[in-house]
Each structure stands twice: as C-alpha cells, then as structure tokens.
Amino acid sequence: MTGTILATRTADGTGETDELERLAETAGYDVLGTVTATGPRDATYNLTPGAVTDLEARVRETGATRVVVDNDLTPGQAHNIATRLPDEVELMDRRRLVLTVFEQGAGSKVARLQVRLARLEYELPRLRAAINRDEATEITRHDEEGKPIEDHKRRIDATKQRLAQLSDPTADRLARRAKAGFDTVALVGYTNAGKTTLLRRLADELALNSDHHDDESGEPTVRDQLFETLNTTTRRATCSGRRLLLTDTVGFVSGLPHEFVAAFESTMASARHAELVLLVVDGSDPRADIERKLTVAKEQLTDADGTVLPVVNKIDRIDDSKRAEIVELFETPPVWVSATDGSLDALRVAIVDALPTAETTLTVPNSDGAMTLVSWCYDHAEVREIQYGDEIAIRVAGKPSVIEEAERKATNVELPVQ
Ligand SMILES: Nc1nc2c(ncn2[C@@H]2O[C@H](COP(=O)(O)OP(=O)(O)OP(=O)(O)O)[C@@H](O)[C@H]2O)c(=O)[nH]1
Numbered sequence: 001m002t003g004t005i006l007a008t009r010t011a012d013g014t015g016e017t018d019e020l021e022r023l024a025e026t027a028g029y030d031v032l033g034t035v036t037a038t039g040p041r042d043a044t045y046n047l048t049p050g051a052v053t054d055l056e057a058r059v060r061e062t063g064a065t066r067v068v069v070d071n072d073l074t075p076g077q078a079h080n081i082a083t084r085l086p087d088e089v090e091l092m093d094r095r096r097l098v099l100t101v102f103e104q105g106a107g108s109k110v111a112r113l114q115v116r117l118a119r120l121e122y123e124l125p126r127l128r129a130a131i132n133r134d135e136a137t138e139i140t141r142h143d144e145e146g147k148p149i150e151d152h153k154r155r156i157d158a159t160k161q162r163l164a165q166l167s168d169p170t171a172d173r174l175a176r177r178a179k180a181g182f183d184t185v186a187l188v189g190y191t192n193a194g195k196t197t198l199l200r201r202l203a204d205e206l207a208l209n210s211d212h213h214d215d216e217s218g219e220p221t222v223r224d225q226l227f228e229t230l231n232t233t234t235r236r237a238t239c240s241g242r243r244l245l246l247t248d249t250v251g252f253v254s255g256l257p258h259e260f261v262a263a264f265e266s267t268m269a270s271a272r273h274a275e276l277v278l279l280v281v282d283g284s285d286p287r288a289d290i291e292r293k294l295t296v297a298k299e300q301l302t303d304a305d306g307t308v309l310p311v312v313n314k315i316d317r318i319d320d321s322k323r324a325e326i327v328e329l330f331e332t333p334p335v336w337v338s339a340t341d342g343s344l345d346a347l348r349v350a351i352v353d354a355l356p357t358a359e360t361t362l363t364v365p366n367s368d369g370a371m372t373l374v375s376w377c378y379d380h381a382e383v384r385e386i387q388y389g390d391e392i393a394i395r396v397a398g399k400p401s402v403i404e405e406a407e408r409k410a411t412n413v414e415l416p417v418q
C-alpha cells in the first residue's frame with residue numbers, strides 16, 4: 001500500500017470524493033486524506049492555489065507518496081503541481097488512475113491491448129509537453145534513437161494494427177446466436193450496480209448450461225470494487241421456455257476519458273446488439289447520483305438496437321419513501337429487485353414480456369413426428385396450451401424466428417402410418 005492523498009475541486013463546496021476514493025482503493029492505494037479546493041477553476045493547477053499549498057502540507061505531514069487529483073490535468077498543470085511536491089511523490093490525475101485500474105483488471109488479450117492503446121494515447125501529449133520543457137531526458141532515456149515522439153506514435157500504430165487483427169467478434173457472435181434461436185439480453189449499468197450478482201442469480205436459477213466464450217476467464221467475479229468486470233461474460237439462462245444468453249458488461253463511469261471509449265467498445269457492442277438491455281441501477285445511491293448515472297447510461301445506449309428495461313437493484317437497502325423519491329427518474333417503470341435477497345420472479349416475467357414475441361397455434365396429425373415437434377417446442381419456446389386428439393393443437397409463443405421455425409417443422413409432420 002502506498003499512502004495517497006486525494007485532491008478535488010468544486011465550485012460550490014459540495015465536493016464528491018466517494019467515487020475517486022473507491023477508484024483509488026480499487027487500485028490498491030491507501031487513502032490517507034483528501035484536500036478539497038473550493039472556488040473557480042485555476043488555469044495553473046486546475047485546483048486553487050490555496051489548495052495546492054494545503055496539499056503540499058498534507059503530503060509532508062503524512063509522508064504520502066502519491067497524490068491523485070480528481071480533475072483531468074493538462075501536462076502543464078501536472079508539472080506545476082509536481083514542482084510543489086517532494087520529488088518522490090507520484091502525481092496522477094483521474095484519467096491516469098482509471099488507466100491503472102484498467103491495467104490491473106484487463107484479462108483478455110484484446111482488453112490488454114485496448115488498455116495499452118489508451119495508455120499510449122494518454123502519454124503522447126504529456127511526452128510532447130515534457131520535450132517542449134526540455135525535460136525529456138528522464139522520460140525518454142529508453143529511446144536510444146532519440147526520436148521519442150516518432151517512436152511513441154509507431155507504438156500506437158502497432159497496437160492499433162494488432163487490435164485490428166484481433167477484431168472483435170462480439171457482433172458476429174451475437175448475430176449467430178440470435179439466429180440460433182437465443183434471445184440476447186445484456187446487463188449494463190454503472191459500475192458496482194450489481195450486474196454480475198444479478199447475472200449469476202439469473203443464470204443459477206435458470207441455467208440449463210453455461211456458455212463460455214473466448215473473452216472470458218470463467219466464473220464472473222463479484223467484489224465490492226469498481227470495474228470488477230472488465231471482460232464480458234455470457235451465460236445461458238432459460239426463462240418461460242425461452243433460451244436466453246445473458247451478457248455481463250463492464251460498468252459505466254461518468255466522464256469516461258476518451259481513451260477508454262475503445263476499451264468499452266467491445267463490451268458495449270454486446271449491449272448495442274442485444275434484443276433486450278437490462279439497465280441496472282443501484283437503488284441505494286443518493287437520488288442525485290442515480291439521476292447523474294442514468295444520464296451517463298442513456299448517452300451510452302442511444303443507439304441500442306433493443307428495448308431498454310430499467311432494473312432498480314439493492315432494494316433490500318431502501319424503504320418505500322426512497323422508492324417514491326426515485327421512481328420519477330425513470331421514463332418507463334423500473335423492475336425493483338434485490339440481487340442478493342428475495343425473488344427474481346417479477347424480473348423474469350418482465351424480461352419475457354419485454355422480448356419480441358410471436359404466438360401461433362400449430363395443428364398437426366397425432367404421430368411420432370408430432371411428439372418430436374412438441375418436445376422441440378418445449379425446448380425452444382413457451383408452450384401455452386396443448387390439446388390432444390386425432391390432431392394435436394399446440395399454442396406456442398416465443399422468439400419470432402423460433403415460432404417461424406416451429407411452423408416450418410409443423411408443415412413437415414407426416415401423417416401416422418395406418
Ligand atoms: N445489499 C445489496 N448488495 C448488493 C446487491 N446486489 C449486489 N450487491 C453488492 O454490490 C457490489 C457490487 O456488485 P457487482 O455485481 O460486482 O456489481 P457490478 O455491477 O457487476 O460492478 P462492475 O463489474 O464493477 O461493473 C457487491 O458487493 C455485491 O455483493 C443487492 O441487491 N443488495
């Protein structure tokens with residue numbers, strides 16, 4: 001653990017450091033204290049001069065070896081703050097901290113390359129600024145040719161090329177699966193909302209099989225940390241006879257630095273192409289946070305193909321008055337759940353209701369072929385009613401392409417041999 005001091009700036013004195021603190025803890029830093037600057041933006045530090053003086057004092061008094069500033073710092077601002085701090089203190093801005101957390105969490109090859117690209121892009125303007133200040137010697141001592149900017153750019157290009165070669169198969173995979181009769185459902189939402197916990201509950205209660213794909217490292221993990229899920233995980237579930245593929249995604253974060261958009265891209269692709277998106281919200285957050293986080297989510301989901309179903313999680317931690325207070329934030333009524341306590345039946349019903357559904361009645365001669373069709377219907381859709389006689393009438397509902405296939409199969413059922 002390295003002793004860390006956080007620094008934030010707010011215009012009106014209502015500083016919010018929870019998220020920064022959790023990010024720092026997720027990175028494994030020991031947070032020793034926070035300095036809050038109140039007042040307008042200051043171009044030299046992006047803090048206030050008074051706060052930088054406080055920061056300097058706090059660092060010296062606690063022996064902290066790292067400072068994390070909540071705002072994004074230009075290379076010049078970073079330099080100005082760094083010169084006020086003891087030499088051994090590492091200074092990072094919020095972006096650099098998010099990068100560090102991503103670096104620790106990236107599991108798959110693609111995720112690692114995306115994080116590497118984000119880091120190289122983050123470093124490029126800083127490297128330029130350092131060279132302009134004639135202080136490049138330290139940063140560039142590994143660059144023997146002495147062309148650090150060109151080399152850096154070459155590394156960026158090489159990383160982009162490797163990423164392109166490993167092009168993300170998410171969209172293809174989802175299209176294939178949708179064709180194969182699966183309803184694709186993605187869980188999205190702010191980091192720590194409870195997506196992974198919910199996925200595990202739904203899959204555990206409903207799973208016939210689990211379906212693992214390349215990008216994933218086994219059982220999805222749940223820890224009280226941000227960005228616990230950096231790689232998507234897909235598991236199979238069955239809901240009212242319908243076969244679902246549930247995909248977990250990395251949590252959103254507000255003010256996502258642009259370098260990370262690519263890192264989020266592959267996980268967001270699964271959400272964008274899913275037939276249904278469960279937008280998971282932590283109901284125990286303060287109302288204002290929920291509102292802010294919903295705005296972030298909406299931005300990310302503007303081009304989603306499917307229906308978006310809001311799900312308010314952690315209702316074990318809220319009372320009726322809190323519910324009444326937050327319900328008005330939603331354009332469509334949310335489903336209320338607790339992923340850790342209580343039943344998810346209402347959610348399962350809501351999932352099936354929200355999926356595109358077709359219904360048909362198949363009438364086929366009573367034969368062995370009919371029995372095969374009946375059992376196929378039970379495996380792939382919801383059999384709502386069945387009547388046996390000389391003919392068998394099966395009223396069945398499910399994914400439209402599955403119902404079409406059932407109709408095709410029904411026309412091929414042959415008369416029984418007399
Ligand atoms: N009290 C309570 N805690 C919950 C509930 N659901 C999840 N949690 C806790 O919330 C924390 C975060 O849950 P995760 O499932 O990892 O959240 P996530 O949305 O997957 O987070 P990221 O992967 O970081 O995006 C864990 O400590 C869970 O145990 C709930 O219904 N009630």
Ligand SMILES: [Mg+2]
Nearest residue numbers: 195196228229
């Ligand atoms: Mg998760």
